[in-house]
Amino acid sequence: MKSRIRSALAGIACSAPLLLAAPLALAEDPAESRSATFQAVEGPQAEQVPGGPLLVYAYATVLVLLVAYVARLAALNAKNRIELERLASAIERGRKG
Amino acid sequence: MTQAETSPKSQVGFALLAALTALLLALTLYWGFIVAPVELQMGIVYKIFFFHAPSAYAMYLGFGLCAIGSAVYLSKQNDTWEAIAVAGAEVGLIFWMIVMITGPLWGRKAWGTYWTWDPRLTTNLLIGMIYIAYLLLRNLGATGEAERRFASGLGLLGGALMPIIHYSVQLWRGQHPTVITKKGGGLHPDMLMALLLGCAAMTALCVLLVWARTRLERDRQRVLTLELDAAELGLLEEQA
Numbered sequence: 001m002k003s004r005i006r007s008a009l010a011g012i013a014c015s016a017p018l019l020l021a022a023p024l025a026l027a028e029d030p031a032e033s034r035s036a037t038f039q040a041v042e043g044p045q046a047e048q049v050p051g052g053p054l055l056v057y058a059y060a061t062v063l064v065l066l067v068a069y070v071a072r073l074a075a076l077n078a079k080n081r082i083e084l085e086r087l088a089s090a091i092e093r094g095r096k097g
Numbered sequence: 098m099t100q101a102e103t104s105p106k107s108q109v110g111f112a113l114l115a116a117l118t119a120l121l122l123a124l125t126l127y128w129g130f131i132v133a134p135v136e137l138q139m140g141i142v143y144k145i146f147f148f149h150a151p152s153a154y155a156m157y158l159g160f161g162l163c164a165i166g167s168a169v170y171l172s173k174q175n176d177t178w179e180a181i182a183v184a185g186a187e188v189g190l191i192f193w194m195i196v197m198i199t200g201p202l203w204g205r206k207a208w209g210t211y212w213t214w215d216p217r218l219t220t221n222l223l224i225g226m227i228y229i230a231y232l233l234l235r236n237l238g239a240t241g242e243a244e245r246r247f248a249s250g251l252g253l254l255g256g257a258l259m260p261i262i263h264y265s266v267q268l269w270r271g272q273h274p275t276v277i278t279k280k281g282g283g284l285h286p287d288m289l290m291a292l293l294l295g296c297a298a299m300t301a302l303c304v305l306l307v308w309a310r311t312r313l314e315r316d317r318q319r320v321l322t323l324e325l326d327a328a329e330l331g332l333l334e335e336q337a
Contacts (some may be wrong), residue, residue, distance in 0.1 A: 033272045037145075039137040040294040051142025051206045058145040058199040062152075065198075065303075069191050073309050079314035087323035094330040 114305050125263035128291040142206040145199050147291045151299035152195040158303045159189025165248035176318050184310035186228045194329045216265035217248020217273040227255040
């Protein structure tokens with residue numbers, strides 16, 4: 001009899017954390033809530049972590065990547081034109097000579 | 098097709114598209130920084146979103162063009178479509194880099210960490226690696242038919258992965274924002290306007306860059322053809 005009572009108590013003790021955790025698991029995750037809506041601020045409000053530098057880094061990255069790629073395209077264009085002219089004139093000379 | 102050989106119509110079209118792109122970029126910056134309000138929880142850093150999300154759409158466009166070009170190349174061995182595929186992959190990767198750098202900067206403020214193994218972030222990393230492999234194969238490997246076909250297969254594989262990336266947030270409940278989907282709570286009208294302008298600007302920029310890069314790839318193909326002609330005439334040995 002005692003062992004049955006002990007087993008029952010042990011079972012309740014083991015399942016209690018799971019039963020307590022269930023409402024927490026069902027509640028909406030704050031990160032999930034944040035991912036689902038963007039709201040405009042109303043009135044003055046100070047930021048806890050300044051996002052200004054992060055914003056500057058992000059836009060600087062966009063600018064640098066795009067300018068670097070356009071520069072690469074310009075370099076490729078110049079290289080192709082030189083090669084095309086060199087080969088075309090060499091072939092013309094070869095066919096004549 | 099060198100610049101000297103492009104038709105006047107094509108040059109005018111290219112210049113008009115470049116002007117439209119510049120105008121749209123300027124409008125996006127104006128609307129995003131001057132008109133759109135600061136976001137309640139994230140503050141000013143959410144303005145990364147006006148270039149981050151449109152860059153993701155431009156990335157899809159570039160990789161999508163690569164997949165289509167690869168499919169046509171595999172079926173018809175058409176050099177123009179191969180050039181479009183290479184251009185799409187390269188331009189798509191530029192936008193992928195923008196997404197992969199600006200996203201973590203936003204995440205640092207919004208999530209408190211630069212990186213998390215969220216389904217969309219992980220699948221996005223994977224697709225970028227596929228197109229890096231594609232370009233390495235096209236640029237560093239031999240230019241034989243087998244390599245070109247294998248690269249085209251990779252281009253198609255990346256295209257097949259794109260729907261998985263797009264729907265990964267819904268499929269696996271990630272933390273990535275879903276404000277512009279049915280699940281999300283929506284955007285303030287001025288934020289939405291800045292986002293739409295950003296999408297238009299990045300789409301125009303993507304088309305412009307793919308156009309320019311396709312021209313250059315066609316030039317490179319012409320250089321290779323002329324090199325073969327020169328080799329047949331024995332001119333390359335003379336030069337060496």
